[in-house]
Amino acid sequence: MTKAQKKHLCQILISAAIFTTALFIPAASAWRLPLFVAAYLISGLPILRKSFRNLLNGRIFDENLLMTIATLAAFAIKEYPEAVAVMLFFQIGEFFQNYAVNRSRGSIAKLMDLKPDSANLLCDGNIIAVSPEKVAPGEIILVRPGEKIPLDGQIIKGCSALDTSALTGESLPRDVVPGNEVLSGCINLNGVLQIKVTKEFSRSTVSRILELVETAGTRKAAVENFITRFARWYTPAVVIMALLLAILPPLLLDGAFHTWIYRAVTFLVISCPCALVISIPLSFFGGIGAASRQGILVKGSCYLELLSQIKCLVMDKTGTLTKGSFAVSRIIPSGISEQELLQTVAYAEAYSGHPVAQAVKNAWPQKIDRRRISALKELPGLGVSATIDGRSILAGNLRLMKQNGVMPPSVPVEGTAVHLSINGTYAGCIIVADTPKENAAEALRQIKKQGIEKLIMLTGDRTEIAQNVAAELNIDEVRAELLPQDKVGALEQILQNCAGKTAFVGDGINDAPVLARADLGIAMGKMGSDAAIEAADIVIMNDDLSKISAAVKIARKTIDIARQNIVFAIGVKLLVLLLGGLGFVSIWAAVFADVGVSVIAILNALRA
């Protein structure tokens, strides 16, 4: 609790103590009124001061002023306990609200913990601690175990494991070695690292993430705007009604002023929109915080709202759905064992640097004994020929096979095939493909289960390959062989055909225009990529596709909470207004209803 909060609480407690004492004093006692006034002033003085100041500034629909009028009117009609209760409970509501807001802000402040205090600059063999802002790209910094990496850079010396959880929500440490790029905000766990800084502080990952989170609240959701608009006419309307209620009926119906002023006071008590107005941004703030703890950065409440309405999810293939690198996906031997096929091709490709060859070699777990290879010849555009263990080997594409009179029985269409012939006989092929991420199928299944109707894949890759991946992942629609500039056009068509909102998921490298064009742009992976953070509305800090459904879940929960609060708070207020106007509600009940609604709405918001 802050100092101001403690003071506030003290005032409330003292006032409450005096108030309760006064309630037990017999009505005839001369002590009763002074005690009520004391209790009233102790809790209400700050409010009276504020309302006086606001009145001077011409703000008549200010909540402080309304409370002042309501309580003074209650005093005037000799309803002393009610007058004090209204003020006291209003203050309790305020205190509670303040506490909740501070707590919620604290969760963002924790994120601000990302911010490094200083950097150890290496300068002529000396280590000087300087503020991170002062370090220029190209300079070398030293990061000891337990310290935060202050600026983005490249490791030039030292190995260590990094805790990236603050950025990615990923709890598993990441091992780094010289040559690796590292991001600011990660914590160095065990080794001393020397890092060559690549970006100045203001452009470093930490600064950009902090800026993004800090400004997230300023991009407001439609519900938020709705509620502030609502508040703008709600308060004046209720106040005018209260005024009419106090004046008109006694004049027209020559009723008792007491009754009608009493009813007017109940109106004023529930005229405050603040709890309602705060509970909505509080919910969104909570939602954004919950998302960022999982490594999902949401640039504003409005995007959380959009995410909850997504009907159509368009995804880029390479790097988003797939790993973005080649790997052996299938081994189809013909007359020999899988092991022998893989080994022979790995040997044949032993000297090749081609990505496909690399993938095959990665799949072969043992060391390659190069002495067994002889007469190796690279055949550009075709493959290789070699003699391995005395057998004549050809490994390469279909053209190579055909040129040598070897006919594969059938040719699979997915990925790239490396065919093998041994002594002129076909021995099978190895399929090398950019394979889907391990959890991709499961992640997409979850997304579908959440009611997102259509999954569409965009890719520049060949149609057969694209369709293969789509079939494996259960994707509804595929647009393949798109040039980068065609992707925006393809997305526009999808936008027209899809009834709901459309999100695009990409890795942000060359699909920035598509990210920007979609109703909602989600950038995946490549954490810290400038283009991704700039163009996307939501950034998923690690490569994990399952974070999309996690984000949708958070978004929907947040929206649900916001809606519940709106319906609940407005509903109760209208009900109390109606019953209060008819005289069925006492000031007591109105106070409890008002403060109760605030507390419940705020507690509900804190669930987000």
Place this chain on the structure above:
Amino acid sequence: MRKTFKIENLDCANCAAEIENTIRKIDGVAEVSVSFMTQRMIIDAADEEFGRIMDEALKIIRKVEPDCEVSE
């Protein structure tokens, strides 16, 4: 020019909304957003008019929330 300010000691969300709505009415303001939760205010306006708009905005803030502190 688009500038972000820190705006502290805001009393309530409703006041933040009121500040936002009143600043929006200043001539030349392209965009304004006041967030009660993050205590940030973003103002987007033409460079040459920014000084005048800021003066008016600060006046509005002082009127609605005299205890408010605004910093860059």
